[in-house]
Amino acid sequence: MEGFxxxxxxxxxxxxxxxxxxxRTSLSAKDKNNYHYLxxxxxxxxxxxxxxxxxxxxxxxxxxFTF
Numbered sequence: 583m584e585g586f587x588x589x590x591x592x593x594x595x596x597x598x599x600x601x602x603x604x605x606r607t608s609l610s611a612k613d614k615n616n617y618h619y620l621x622x623x624x625x626x627x628x629x630x631x632x633x634x635x636x637x638x639x640x641x642x643x644x645x646x647f648t649f
Contacts, residue, residue: 591631597624 600617603609609617 591627593624594620596620 597617597620600609600613600620603613604617
């Protein structure tokens with residue numbers, strides 16, 4: 583796998599914090615919108631990783647970048 587950097591995708595810290603706060607309290611409209619925006623973006627990144635992971639030269643659940 584020369585030329586590739588393999589990086590395990592992690593949930594962003596801000597998304598983790600908003601997810602915890604959302605389960606414990608009522609978020610402001612701004613925080614709620616930000617939470618849904620971050621959640622939707624992270625879901626999209628995981629779906630992208632799954633598609634890329636189906637490539638024969640890249641393990642599943644990893645993202646790859648060529649430099």
